[in-house]
Amino acid sequence: MSAGRMTIQGQAFSAIIDALIRKGVSVKFRVNGTSMLPGIRTGDVIQLSPFQGRFPELGDVVARMADSHQSIVIHRIIKIQKQGYLIKGDSLFKADGLFHRESIIGFVSGIQRENREILLDKAKRKRDILLSTYRIFCFHRLADRVRKVWALAVKPSK
């Protein structure tokens, strides 16, 4: 038997997290990525907890399986629709898409940065959702401008 701080990756990583959440226990692990900046940074240790009866709420930072269960994505619910939950990384310009309840495995209940607990302030949720949604608006405006400039550039001169 070997023990220690091992790097579990890919399917094994997702599978052990899924097994822990299914058992009804929370799981702590180190995250890697920039899609949830400034709230969650590379190297932060997050605590993921099972919903246990409650439904995912607007503003919840949730985990979902991705790449055929090869990885776990931690992003925010920015809209709840009949068809599912619209999920997006706070620093991204585009949403991941709509997801059903079954594909959401748990929610972030704690963040630890350099051995310090980061408070998850519920009051800041509205601001975080607004900021996240504003980025989509910015992306569309930028795309419109590029389209217009492109149209002018390729317009045949009379």
Added chain:
Amino acid sequence: MKKSIQNASVFKASDDVVSKTIEGTTMLVPIIAGVGNLDAEIFQLNETGSRIWEMMDGKTSIETIVACLCDEYDASAQAIREDVVELVQVLLEKQFISRIL
């Protein structure tokens, strides 16, 4: 007093450990205060260890585990028993298993 591991001894996986086997390797994560910490110690069992872990079901005796492994691996019963006992002792020490009989 510490009980010795007999042929008739039976062990069962603790409720405070979550295991997952992927491609022959079993990962064991202890649950402490309701949290499994993947940023701390994680235990891994190789293929033989995983097979032994699988049989820690609260019904299978050490004697049966050794007999099963003798059928599956090319090693003497004595050597297999020593390996099984060694792993059982470590798992007991870590409180990953508990004694039923």
